[in-house]
Amino acid sequence: MRIGLIGSGGREHALARVLAHSPHPERLVVYSNTPNPGIRPLAGEWIKGSLNDAQAVARAMRAAHVDLVVVGPEAPLNAGAVDALRAAGIPTVGPTQSQARLEGDKFFMRDLLQRRVGWGAPQWCLARSRAEVLSFLDVVGEAAVKPLGLTGGKGVQVMGVHLRDAQEAAAYADTWIQKDGSVLLEERLVGEEFSRMAFATDSGVFPMPVAQDFKYAYEGDQGLMTGGMGAYTLADGGMPFLLPEELAEADRLMVETLAALAEETGQPYRGMLYGQFMVTARGVRLIEYNTRFGDPEAINLCALLESDGVELFSALAAGSLQVGQVRFAPQASLVKYLVPQAYPGPLPGDVYFDFDAARARQAGFELIVSSAALEEGRWKALGSRALALVGLGEHPGALCEKLEALLSEMEPPELRHRRDIGAYATLETKTARMRALRPVL
Template identity: 40%
Template sequence: MKVLLIGGGGREHAIADAIARSPDAELYCLMSRKNPGIARLSSGFRIASETDVDAVREYAQQCGAEYAVVGPEAPLAAGVVDALEEEGVPTLGPRRAAARIETDKAWARTFMREAHIAGCPPHHICTTPSEIREVVESLGDVAVKPAGLTGGKGVKVMGEHLSDADEVYRYAVSLLPEHGAVVMEKRLVGEEFTVQAFCDGNTLAFSPAVQDHKRAYEGDVGPNTGGMGSYSDADHLLPFLDREEYEQACSIMRDTIDAMRERMGVPYVGILYGQFILTAEGVFVVEYNARFGDPEAMNVLPLLRTPFTDVLASCVEGRLSRLDVQFEHMATVCKYVVPKGYPESPLSDAPIEVADVNDALLFYSSVYEKEGVVYTTSSRAAAVVGIAHTIEEAEAKAERAILGIRGALYHRRDIGTPELIRRRVEHMRALRGA
């Protein structure tokens, strides 16, 4: 089976690895820069913009792609899936209309409200400064979300990133020229978690729950990033999340897919990523993404026991209900190494060297290879994933693996540690008690 992968980041390296483990797969990739990990797994690759629809269509024809997988959100927004399917290449990824669940947060909230999807927090969609001022005064504590794509870094919360109502107002108004609208939501207090699922438009196959860490520095402080690391547990839950709460999140995702099919007439085929927050009042939807998370893909895809190509074919052919998609019952800890100074003043074009990551996995992200040397860009460089029977053992594997990566790099040592997880558990215990 010839599979074309669109994208060249850490998420796509994890997808490429899953495809390559399938016994019948022949992998090709189109990426904007040469990811050395993906290149080594591929029978061929092309360097081109991942949003260049014509380049994608041409390379799909050249390599004889029978199926395709779109990794990042930008090609989804550009209509790459639509173009590939018009060329007769079934693709794992939602068409542009369905991808609005991620690419237009204002549309997504309106859709959830009108479809009566559970877990939709109180919110207002503002298009003028006066509307923003009114909402800030009425809601008090708010989260501010740009309507469009921002690479996971645009959301700011009062009391965490924004100090007072005036700063909230100024930030929200600054988003209007580029995005046209801003979503103002009631600030929710709790613990965030992610559930990702394969989807064929009717059936969802859920992966283990994962918790990401957005803040740049240890102790969960500093600016938001694309994600500094993440962990999952062997029971597919999380230490602060029970089975009923996990199932509640899955039910919300099922209702969302059903409503999209029935209301839009467009089946959602691809990956649905649900970002949730567990509060004292229950589970709420923070946002949806129309693709795997980065780094969350690196936690779940290495655990996938079912061949990825079987899942891919079942999704695009509408027969996922007949496939038993299974994940190993192991714990994972993913840690990113990032350029020194990231995210505010990152050192770019600096060489890195990978000596030995021992018994962990390595996924290259925002790097490029030139004359056999791997260099950083201004974003996250590479991730290591430890897999073991417990989170503590997986964290130790990941931390040892970091020692095998040399360069002007930084990572959060606290991700997956007993102390950080204990704080999460105590936080939820206090909220439930209150």
């Protein structure tokens, strides 16, 4: 088989490893706007093109005679790449353009849930003026301010974290109102976030192990939001702070959402659905949906996947996936991104660094390339999250200690990472926090 992969980030490098290591593909054809030096050795062909041009994506994949396409990032999904590819007769993993609105239009998502599902959401408001912002804050106290469209995880700001008071929140909200005409406000939730992803298709919804992403730039959840500094999973597929009935509640909400989306669009969903949830003293609440793999969580999950990737994604695209085709290793995983010192801000200039991938592999960690180039044997940061390291083991705490020992000796001074991701102390703190919150019920 000839397999097409759309995208060039860390998530796509992880997917490329899954697809290239299958016994089925004859050739992996990658389409992206920039080359990824981690993907290039795995790909038989690389095609440069815009991720926002759905017709260009379809023309390139048709010309490459691919038998299946897997779409990685959100931009081509929202541009209608899946619609164009299927119209060209190519089986494709990913939601249609109308289904991708679940991620690309936050008001659409909240409105759909309110009309067709009726539970699981925080209090929210679509504000079109500063006065409406302040009126909502009078009701809920503290809130998260969310731009309506795609911002790569960096547009959300939260009162008590980034915004000091109602006036500062209203001023930030007003910048988006001036730009987009409106902004989404949601009550600030208190609890623990977790990521639940699933393969969703005509034949059912197949959950993956739960992950926890660390979105803030600095340790202790300080600093600005990022695309995600790393994530961990546990060997049992759950979270240390999450009760079985709470996870079942999240799964039920995802199933009901997919049913509502099918009713709304009249189309079967054939792709990945990523629910970002928070467990609170009042139960599980949905923060947002993404209609593709999360990043960094995809790196964890692809490392754990034991299924034949081509067989799995072919069945997903055909609507015929079965339980026996979805298998994950019963191990814990840990991913940490190495990012430029200035991230998520702009780079002060060219940032070159050295990194010994072979030494990391000998220690049990695979290198995933995200936003970095190789120039004459040296790495060059391209502005976002540069490299990720992923490892598997018995517990994320042990993996964290092992990785920290390695990075203390070999992390480039031009890069930094969060030492607290997956640490024993971090997981204990999160578990204790939820134990203290639950008696409020």
